[in-house]
Amino acid sequence: MRIxxxxxxxxxxxxxxxxxxxPFPAKTGYQRVGKPDENSPVxxxxxxxxxxxxxxxxxxxxxxxxxxxxxxxxxxxxxxTGDSLNNHSVISVIKTSGIEDKVNHKKIILPQLAAPGVExxxxxxxxxxxxxxxxxxxxxxxxxxxxxxxxxxxMKQVEFRIIQRIEMAIMWIFxxxxxxxxxxxxxxxxxxxxxxxxxxxxxxxxxxxxxxFEKIFQKEVEKKKAFFSLGNLVVFLINxxxxxIGVVLYVIIYQKDYSRILLRWCIVSFLLVLLVNxxxxxxxxxYKSDSHADKLYDIEIDLEKCKGTGIxxxxxxxxxxxxxxxxxxxxxxxxxxxxxxxxCIVQCPFDALYFMNRKGDIIKPETVRKFKLNLMGKRx
Amino acid sequence: xxxxxxxxxxxxxxxxxxxxxxxxxAYDRLIENIKKDDKVLDIGCGTGMLxxxxxxxxxxxxxxxxxxxxxxxxKKRIDxxxxxxxxxxxxxxxxxxxxxxxDSFDIIMSGLCFSELSEDEITFTLNQVRRILxxxxxxxxxxxxxxxxxxxxxxxxxxxxxxxxxxYILTQTTSRALKNIEKRISESGLIIQSRxxxxxxxxxxxxxxxxxxx
Numbered sequence: 001m002r003i004x005x006x007x008x009x010x011x012x013x014x015x016x017x018x019x020x021x022x023p024f025p026a027k028t029g030y031q032r033v034g035k036p037d038e039n040s041p042v043x044x045x046x047x048x049x050x051x052x053x054x055x056x057x058x059x060x061x062x063x064x065x066x067x068x069x070x071x072x073x074x075x076x077x078x079x080x081t082g083d084s085l086n087n088h089s090v091i092s093v094i095k096t097s098g099i100e101d102k103v104n105h106k107k108i109i110l111p112q113l114a115a116p117g118v119e120x121x122x123x124x125x126x127x128x129x130x131x132x133x134x135x136x137x138x139x140x141x142x143x144x145x146x147x148x149x150x151x152x153x154x155m156k157q158v159e160f161r162i163i164q165r166i167e168m169a170i171m172w173i174f175x176x177x178x179x180x181x182x183x184x185x186x187x188x189x190x191x192x193x194x195x196x197x198x199x200x201x202x203x204x205x206x207x208x209x210x211x212x213f214e215k216i217f218q219k220e221v222e223k224k225k226a227f228f229s230l231g232n233l234v235v236f237l238i239n240x241x242x243x244x245i246g247v248v249l250y251v252i253i254y255q256k257d258y259s260r261i262l263l264r265w266c267i268v269s270f271l272l273v274l275l276v277n278x279x280x281x282x283x284x285x286x287y288k289s290d291s292h293a294d295k296l297y298d299i300e301i302d303l304e305k306c307k308g309t310g311i312x313x314x315x316x317x318x319x320x321x322x323x324x325x326x327x328x329x330x331x332x333x334x335x336x337x338x339x340x341x342x343x344c345i346v347q348c349p350f351d352a353l354y355f356m357n358r359k360g361d362i363i364k365p366e367t368v369r370k371f372k373l374n375l376m377g378k379r380x
Numbered sequence: 381x382x383x384x385x386x387x388x389x390x391x392x393x394x395x396x397x398x399x400x401x402x403x404x405x406a407y408d409r410l411i412e413n414i415k416k417d418d419k420v421l422d423i424g425c426g427t428g429m430l431x432x433x434x435x436x437x438x439x440x441x442x443x444x445x446x447x448x449x450x451x452x453x454x455k456k457r458i459d460x461x462x463x464x465x466x467x468x469x470x471x472x473x474x475x476x477x478x479x480x481x482x483d484s485f486d487i488i489m490s491g492l493c494f495s496e497l498s499e500d501e502i503t504f505t506l507n508q509v510r511r512i513l514x515x516x517x518x519x520x521x522x523x524x525x526x527x528x529x530x531x532x533x534x535x536x537x538x539x540x541x542x543x544x545x546x547x548y549i550l551t552q553t554t555s556r557a558l559k560n561i562e563k564r565i566s567e568s569g570l571i572i573q574s575r576x577x578x579x580x581x582x583x584x585x586x587x588x589x590x591x592x593x594x
Contacts, residue, residue, distance in 0.1 A: 027498075028498040028500070029498060029499070029500045030500075070498060086446075088446040088472075088473035088475070088476075089473075091473060091475050091476060092473050092474065092475035092498075092501055093500075094475075095475040095476075095478070095504065096475055096498070096500035096501050096503070096504040097500055098500075126476065370448050371448070371449075
């Protein structure tokens with residue numbers, strides 16, 4: 001039983017990590033975890049298959065009611081910012097799963113990263129359930145339960161940890177291999193194996209070095225310009241060095257007449273590095289992709305409207321906010337860490353927060369609530 | 381059809397091509413059941429393909445959908461058709477239709493919406509439909525279904541594969557087809573008055589009533 005569980009867990013993790021880019025919808029609705037009674041807490045999550053599996057693994061030994069909301073098979077954060085996990089999906093699962101007959105309270109714990117998509121005000125008004133924003137990572141849930149649903153700053157913060165970076169690298173490697181190998185393989189058979197090695201090398205090194213890149217990006221962040229910035233160029237050069245290591249290794253191991261092969265290899269390695277750099281920021285949860293228009297907007301505070309409720313402090317995944325308890329106003333000392341997820345704007349009960357870019361264009365809270373960060377929504 | 385929903389402005393044209401025009405004919409047939417001044421609810425109205433047909437039959441229509449972008453287009457059309465007092469669109473999911481009063485609609489209709497719902501949602505919606513439908517009211521349903529014949533299912537599957545792959549690549553979602561909908565309708569206490577499906581048995585239109593008059 002135990003061994004079969006681990007085999008299943010391992011296989012699912014491998015397949016779904018390789019295919020991380022694609023949604024894996026799980027069945028929505030009610031599930032019992034452990035032996036919950038009518039006083040047990042109610043948790044809600046998305047219907048991305050791997051999320052549910054990991055949540056259950058991280059919360060082994062705990063008892064709670066689990067509601068799986070329809071997020072179209074997408075993970076919590078992406079679904080919430082892309083309007084797939086929204087008020088409707090939460091209201092729907094609360095009403096149609098029969099949870100109201102199973103517990104004697106009306107409190108529901110949502111992952112904090114669902115905050116850009118689900119408005120606690122609307123849920124309270126339409127179904128009378130109070131939302132409690134849980135930790136970012138499922139692994140913090142046992143501690144969150146023990147501390148009587150209090151979150152530490154660590155539990156609120158999204159980081160790009162080494163294990164996540166490796167997962168991300170594997171996902172990109174799989175995709176790049178899927179695109180490149182069918183072209184390269186039949187043309188240069190033995191080289192194809194080396195090329196796969198090169199893909200792995202570049203992606204792994206690039207994502208493992210992310211903390212170094214992060215320091216470079218951090219310096220750049222004030223400018224927020226386009227793709228062609230000094231920081232991006234430096235990162236690009238570092239990645240080129242990684243690619244060069246791969247080329248040299250290839251030459252040493254696979255000695256051959258390399259005048260032409262070498263040229264071919266340099267070109268393909270260069271293209272690979274271009275590919276890596278294109279979405280390097282975008283594949284991290286701590287920076288926005290350079291192709292994202294949202295990254296050009298900053299969060300602004302309307303201090304007159306701010307009543308200091310501190311809801312933004314509770315939902316910010318980068319701990320940007322600190323509450324000034326004397327003045328009862330919010331401050332943003334860590335503004336440069338903001339990833340423009342929009343959670344604070346969506347949740348603020350007094351509409352005190354909004355997006356504004358350098359030109360002075362404003363995106364109002366109601367627009368963010370309606371379209372989230374969904375660029376297809378053509379918000380104007 | 382998720383591929384079309386992600387680009388609402390192409391939705392109508394796209395869906396007509398994909399369903400080879402059968403959707404238009406099916407909707408036209410279903411709409412025959414609507415009389416002047418009927419109160420109509422369109423569940424999952426989208427851009428209003430069914431809603432505006434009903435309005436042209438001089439019914440009073442409420443359209444609900446959870447996709448704000450599709451509703452935006454539907455609302456723009458209100459002005460085109462100049463039917464402002466007769467139609468309204470609300471951003472509302474099926475779980476929220478319990479706010480309507482008992483027996484408040486003469487006609488409830490739903491086109492290509494039930495196949496997007498979860499099983500719990502279908503049960504909930506059918507129960508609500510029975511409650512808010514007036515005594516002699518009709519529930520008109522048009523949707524994609526899974527055929528009961530294995531051969532037809534395989535044929536459908538083969539025909540759908542290219543479409544599913546393209547849809548998945550572009551929108552990373554798939555659309556499902558309804559399973560055992562007839563059984564679930566009768567379980568919820570509604571009665572199927574008529575059922576019409578195409579040759580491949582993958583698309584069904586049904587007229588459902590609350591109670592048998594006989």
